[in-house]
Amino acid sequence: MRPRDNPPPRGFPEAEFAQRTEKAQAAMAEAGLDALLLTTEPELRYFSGFLTQFWQSPTRPWFLVVPAKGKPVAVIPTIGAGCMARTWIDDIRTWSSPQPDDDGISLLSQALAELAGKTGRIGLAKGKETHLRMPLSDFESLGWSLPGLAFEDATAILRGLRMVKSEREIEKIAHVCDVVSGAFGAAPELFAAGQSDIEAFRSFKIECLKRGVDDVSYLVGGAGQGGYGDIISPPSGRRLRAGDVLILDTGCLFDGYFCDFDRNFAIGRADDAVRRAYDVVWRATEAGLEAARPGATCAELFAAMQGVLGDGGPQGAGGNEVGRLGHGLGMQLTEWPSHTPWDRTLLEPGMVLTLEPGMTFAPGKVMVHEENIVVREEGAELLTRRAPPELPVI
Template identity: 30%
Template sequence: MNERLQAFSSWLQQQHSSFALITSSTNVFYLSGFWCDPHERLLALLVFPDGEPALVCPHMEVRRARRSALECTVIGYDDSADPWKEIDRHLRQRNIQATSIAVEKHHLSLARFERLAALFPNAHWHDSEEKLRQLRMIKDEREMKALRQAAKLADKAIEIGVSAIRPGVTELELVAVIEYELKKLGVERMSFPTTVLTGAKTADPHGTPGTAAVAPGDFVLFDLGVVVDGYCSDITRTVACRTLDDEQRFIYETVRRAQQAAIDACRPQIAMGEIDRAARRVIEQAGYGPYFTHRVGHGLGIDIHEYPSLHSANRAPLAAGMVFTIEPGIYVPPAGGVRIEDDVAVTANGIEVLTSFSKELIIV
């Protein structure tokens, strides 16, 4: 049994759980090695305090599942069949008399909970998500290898996007160039829909690319990530087209200094809130405090947003193996905004910044 499954099974023993039902694709992947987007169909991993886990998936995914989930009994079901009957049959075969069942309480839908509760009407339910978050928050070397490669490809994506900027090119055209060139390099999927914003739209932290065209004097903001072996990178860079005024330059330099202050604050055992406050102090001292409207960073891994959460109230300490973003920003509508984002890993002795594209002001 792999170390992840072993750690989770040991926790189930400590909790006196009969079994855990895992239904989120990311947690199934983390524990089993099998990635699947089942759409509306049920994907479920049954993990027991001891013994081999069981993976329940659509029949069309069985061959892939058996290649990936090497330590699981794989159970397929047809589209015309009821997967809950397959789960019930397997549990009966194992003589499972469930008294306590661990579920992902933020992921399991009410409809699916009702089906499970009908099978075990007298069972006690408890949450497994917090334990899985704790396990996933600390990356091993295999995970770090994937994250480093994803970061390198994110750097390359920014390089591609910046080199394609010219007056008149639209946001969506820049998105298309980036993703086309990455496909040629073998990238299968992005961490999230690639974001390119220009002009006034850069003042929207989560704006949507459209047909807006780049014009001289605009900021152009790129926010993107690449998936490698199931692990996400996430990078943001803001550059300029042709020229900038003095205030735009000051905003850019303020964000750059704020981001560096936050990176400099990162070290094992420091409270996460201190990292947010390090960036926020720089922005507040420059007079733009109200225009920094989000936390300084978020955890990174199989999901593009996972634990830890680097907000000002978080007193939890950084620990070796954590990977997260550092991404302060200033957003001043309608003038525009600047965000600079890197991926950072905590090591035993300090940190490793995984993304490396230049943060000096680039004017194209």
């Protein structure tokens, strides 16, 4: 891995995008698809390198077509032409948007007819954890304009490509994981009794930005006396006091790639039940680290962590209703696969994952722990700096 104080270069060489496209086209040929129609931010960025925060506006649709041969073709609003021109994409077709009567649909229809034929089979993400990101009425209009087209589910193709990261992708994720690990290491200077949870969150965000992340786009957590029960609500203004347990769970960005992990802290003191719960989830993560090897399934990874949680006491993980114990990580905060009893995805070298065991250890009290790893030939490699085996007390 690159030294911690030397961030990886931004962007990717054209060869990386060419390789991604070629792999997609090989899978398309096997599935009998004539083109892929991509409509969401991570899909467009994966094949083009088009990185912008302008996606936060829902006003304009954006399209990328991957043909059976050759480079992708961008069909985008004119406002994005300059940014797209700085990618490896050569064929950029634009229209003035927003255009209520025809917001790019005629232009997209022409591109699909040209690249796939009027009776082609077009791959589109239709499965779980996907969305269309264009008005349904516009998608219907597209079908009416080319009645011979067939839209097939290409989720498996996109999932298979994006689950296994290149070394350049892994390097970016490793860098942001390390930067944020350093920010968590500064906890004694950031958090204190008497501070409001709003102030704690703000201090942590500022620390992450100072250390070099591009954005703190996801930060949730909670605090409560003897443990917390809710970690997804915004901070309330409640002040930290002795006996509280504070958790912060963050997804920070570097060059469009996320980390996603949490850390727990006791304020002033921690009672025995809290310490035991922390020990259980820490050991469950150890079991996950040992189980995350090529050829294992996500279900087996879940079982390894769940086995430790189930031994954590009479309440154990039986009160855990979050549905999974971790997931994929990359251009999105959560990606495929999921660590669940039903996900039989085989782990492969290059997969970047979170390990996120959590348990209910008392009525209304939970303990959650999370680390980020990459699967290597020899097993799991930590991307985060491992949390201490005992609950830190501030």
